[in-house]
Amino acid sequence: MMNSVINLRALRRGCVLCLGLPPRISSQPARSCSSADRAALPLRRLHPAAQPRGLSSRAGGTMNVFDRNMKKRQKSWASALQDNHKYDYLRDEVGIRVADRVYDIARTFPLALDVGCGKSHIAEHLSKEVVERFFLTDISEGLLRQTKPCEMPTHCVLADEEFLPFQENTFDLVVSSLSMHWINDLPGALRQINGVLKPDGVFIGAMVGGETLYELRCSLQLAELEREGGFSPHISPYTAVTDLGNLLSQAGFNMLTVDVDEIQVNYPGMLEVMSDLQGMGESNCAWNRRSLLHRDTMLAAAAIYKEMYGNEDGSVPATFEILYMIGWKPHESQAKPAKRGSATVSFGDLSKINQSVSSTKTDKP
Numbered sequence: 001m002m003n004s005v006i007n008l009r010a011l012r013r014g015c016v017l018c019l020g021l022p023p024r025i026s027s028q029p030a031r032s033c034s035s036a037d038r039a040a041l042p043l044r045r046l047h048p049a050a051q052p053r054g055l056s057s058r059a060g061g062t063m064n065v066f067d068r069n070m071k072k073r074q075k076s077w078a079s080a081l082q083d084n085h086k087y088d089y090l091r092d093e094v095g096i097r098v099a100d101r102v103y104d105i106a107r108t109f110p111l112a113l114d115v116g117c118g119k120s121h122i123a124e125h126l127s128k129e130v131v132e133r134f135f136l137t138d139i140s141e142g143l144l145r146q147t148k149p150c151e152m153p154t155h156c157v158l159a160d161e162e163f164l165p166f167q168e169n170t171f172d173l174v175v176s177s178l179s180m181h182w183i184n185d186l187p188g189a190l191r192q193i194n195g196v197l198k199p200d201g202v203f204i205g206a207m208v209g210g211e212t213l214y215e216l217r218c219s220l221q222l223a224e225l226e227r228e229g230g231f232s233p234h235i236s237p238y239t240a241v242t243d244l245g246n247l248l249s250q251a252g253f254n255m256l257t258v259d260v261d262e263i264q265v266n267y268p269g270m271l272e273v274m275s276d277l278q279g280m281g282e283s284n285c286a287w288n289r290r291s292l293l294h295r296d297t298m299l300a301a302a303a304i305y306k307e308m309y310g311n312e313d314g315s316v317p318a319t320f321e322i323l324y325m326i327g328w329k330p331h332e333s334q335a336k337p338a339k340r341g342s343a344t345v346s347f348g349d350l351s352k353i354n355q356s357v358s359s360t361k362t363d364k365p
Helices: 035-040 068-079 089-103 186-196 214-228 241-250 270-280 295-309 347-363
Strands: 016-018 112-115 134-138 153-158 171-177 197-208 254-267 316-328
Touching (some): 068 270, 089 171, 089 316, 186 197, 186 241, 214 270, 214 295, 241 254, 241 316, 270 316
Parallel strands (some): 016 153, 112 171, 171 197
Antiparallel strands (some): 197 316, 254 316
């Protein structure tokens, strides 16, 4: 397994889990079941055409960048690997960091939703004192059947992140980790999240940023230019951090917080980087992707990768830029900015204040 420069911590707790979704969200507690029971229970399948809500629409000129069916197949293939747990290290680490941001909010959330939960990498790090009940959604049935133990009762829903099958004003908290970078209509998805939140509800998400895997991207492009006289996209396009605040604001969120983090993982070589991405279900699924690479191009890219970015011990780094976002659904109880023109002190008076303080210090014996 690859040598990682990140320190992973694991919080193991008990779990009360039910894979069957009731027709409506009720206040009745979920029944307890084992991991063997979860594999035998049916998942609620929801097709976009049959869902009660559909704010994410292609009709408004949304760019169709990703093949969502291909992404579903990639995740299903990855979940079927016997050693698929070896590829959870990045999702586990980001899940911990998202959970830490939930703990930073001093309140209890009666009902929460995880959009694109995977194996529930966030829920396993939360306690029932913070979240009382959790709904988990993902496009892959295989991943939902491998959700990790957690303290609170959970319900798994097989649904596309682009079409959330929930009524408006339902959840107190919505979280998402390393899933939204594969969504075609990101503005529409954020509007849906805003819609299913209750007033004064909060959304906390993490997604891959534009500088992710720049080492791999540059190496492949240089190798293709050298061997084939041109290059094609092999790394998925990602959202830039400069756009994230505007997207959240346009979706109706306020009191926004956006920050960036980098996680760097060391691998023996470029081929191991690509192998782990495949094991994570994170292979490129853009419509304009190139399905095959020539063998000599791959070998040249691997040599360039090691030459340009290699570490002294022979390993190569892969950088993952993670964008974290927090947005609140508006409510009348939230703090509001003062009205324009209501200030009692002008910026021009600040220099006078500084002069007064300086003179006071000088006059002291």
